[in-house]
Amino acid sequence: MALIVQKYGGTSVGSVERIKEVARRVVDTCKKGNSVVLVVSAMGGETDKMIDLANSLSQSPPDREMDMLLSSGERISAALTAMAISELGVPSMSLTGRQVGIITDAVHTKAKIAKISADRVKQAVKEGIVPVICGFQGITESSDVTTLGRGGSDLTAAAVASAIKADACEIYTDVDGVYTTDPNIVPEARKLEKISYEEMLELASLGAKVLKTRSVEFAAKYDVPLVVRSRFSNAEGTLVTKEDKDMEQVVVSGIAYDKNQTKITIMGVPDKPGIAATLFKGISESNIVVDMIVQNISHDGKFADISFTVPKTDEKKAKEISDKIAKELDAKNVSTDKSIAKISVVGVGMRTHSGVAAKMFESLSNNGINIMMISTSEIKLSCVVSKKYTELAVRVLHEAFDLAKKKKAVKKRKVKR
Numbered sequence: 193m194a195l196i197v198q199k200y201g202g203t204s205v206g207s208v209e210r211i212k213e214v215a216r217r218v219v220d221t222c223k224k225g226n227s228v229v230l231v232v233s234a235m236g237g238e239t240d241k242m243i244d245l246a247n248s249l250s251q252s253p254p255d256r257e258m259d260m261l262l263s264s265g266e267r268i269s270a271a272l273t274a275m276a277i278s279e280l281g282v283p284s285m286s287l288t289g290r291q292v293g294i295i296t297d298a299v300h301t302k303a304k305i306a307k308i309s310a311d312r313v314k315q316a317v318k319e320g321i322v323p324v325i326c327g328f329q330g331i332t333e334s335s336d337v338t339t340l341g342r343g344g345s346d347l348t349a350a351a352v353a354s355a356i357k358a359d360a361c362e363i364y365t366d367v368d369g370v371y372t373t374d375p376n377i378v379p380e381a382r383k384l385e386k387i388s389y390e391e392m393l394e395l396a397s398l399g400a401k402v403l404k405t406r407s408v409e410f411a412a413k414y415d416v417p418l419v420v421r422s423r424f425s426n427a428e429g430t431l432v433t434k435e436d437k438d439m440e441q442v443v444v445s446g447i448a449y450d451k452n453q454t455k456i457t458i459m460g461v462p463d464k465p466g467i468a469a470t471l472f473k474g475i476s477e478s479n480i481v482v483d484m485i486v487q488n489i490s491h492d493g494k495f496a497d498i499s500f501t502v503p504k505t506d507e508k509k510a511k512e513i514s515d516k517i518a519k520e521l522d523a524k525n526v527s528t529d530k531s532i533a534k535i536s537v538v539g540v541g542m543r544t545h546s547g548v549a550a551k552m553f554e555s556l557s558n559n560g561i562n563i564m565m566i567s568t569s570e571i572k573l574s575c576v577v578s579k580k581y582t583e584l585a586v587r588v589l590h591e592a593f594d595l596a597k598k599k600k601a602v603k604k605r606k607v608k609r
């Protein structure tokens with residue numbers, strides 16, 4: 193019947209009991225005549241624990257060693273899951289990134305997949321064995337272990353699905369699909385039946401961690417249909433697929449927030465050509481992705497303050513580079529602000545509808561939320577606000593754009609007199 197890639201995240205394999213549940217689900221799917229290829233994350237919380245261990249030993253642990261360390265989490269969960277499946281009478285075998293042939297570049301801790309052979313996966317499927325692949329990891333051409341960035345098992349799943357030409361790639365998690373916003377913050381959030389790759393890409397890159405950005409990128413490029421589903425139930429999930437006409441009718445499809453950004457400001461930079469180029473060249477050479485950039489010119493027009501945001505994980509490196517460049521440029525000083533959050537509204541309908549910006553700014557201001565930075569693209573609008581307003585901002589915008597579950601009309605009860 194079908195060849196299905198199923199990915200289970202950290203919470204789904206967080207204990208022996210949960211691993212047994214995953215094994216049961218996999219075996220049920222196999223018994224229906226399907227072939228299953230599994231991708232698992234490390235047991236919930238394990239990756240964070242390892243990062244804490246490393247940080248307790250070193251101020252800036254070498255990225256290569258971090259990859260060696262962090263990749264061990266997925267080995268444990270994959271081996272345990274393979275044992276649990278075998279216990280239920282279906283042969284199973286764990287495979288590391290290397291054994292699957294996931295070749296990446298050498299950018300440790302956020303490596304990009306260059307190619308993937310998946311020969312052993314195909315062979316196992318042919319022999320009726322369920323392969324359980326360690327998510328989040330690969331190997332460089334020179335045999336160093338790499339990891340694909342936090343949440344990288346989603347990317348492993350999409351990449352494996354495309355390599356073996358799977359019929360479906362199912363991402364099982366603790367929510368039953370992609371919602372109009374994080375249902376853990378807004379209980380009224382509505383589950384989407386389907387969402388375009390492009391919108392999902394924006395939502396993911398703007399903080400909706402339900403799918404990793406690069407897994408969506410990969411799926412879009414190779415036309416892999418992704419389905420986000422619940423590990424608790426058989427409810428239909430959300431299909432991430434190509435854009436269709438219906439999708440454009442909806443102006444705003446979702447709201448994302450990201451609390452893991454830091455704002456860096458370089459103050460008193462001489463206002464002359466080439467300054468921004470020097471700064472951002474230095475930052476990009478360290479593989480750091482800069483998001484928002486704002487430049488303010490001082491009243492006398494001679495100096496400028498440049499602010500930009502980077503992911504918190506890159507803050508240390510970005511600050512070091514900024515300090516160095518600020519010194520070279522004779523700038524006044526460099527400051528960092530961790531107490532920010534980015535709130536974004538996303539929708540392909542924004543291409544053809546106006547008024548989204550006005551509504552967003554008005555809703556935030558009516559609730560006393562000050563906007564520090566703004567950035568836009570064709571299908572998204574983001575504002576940086578103080579972190580303490582994150583949840584409020586998300587709720588307010590969710591309501592303003594009317595994204596909640598449609599309430600059923602309440603029938604008026606006849607009152608007997």
Ligand code: ADP
Nearest residue numbers: 201202203365369370371373374376400401402
């Ligand atoms: P896993 O461990 O299975 O990879 P994650 O924690 O990475 O799971 O992703 C699932 C979480 O994503 C949910 O618990 C939810 O809080 C969060 N989330 C954020 N935005 C959304 C959204 N728009 N729809 C669904 N979940 C979202």
Ligand code: ASP
Nearest residue numbers: 233239328342343344345
């Ligand atoms: N274990 C890794 C993380 O916690 C990868 C993943 O869960 O997808 O980020």
Ligand code: MG
Nearest residue numbers: 201343401402
């Ligand atoms: Mg995840």
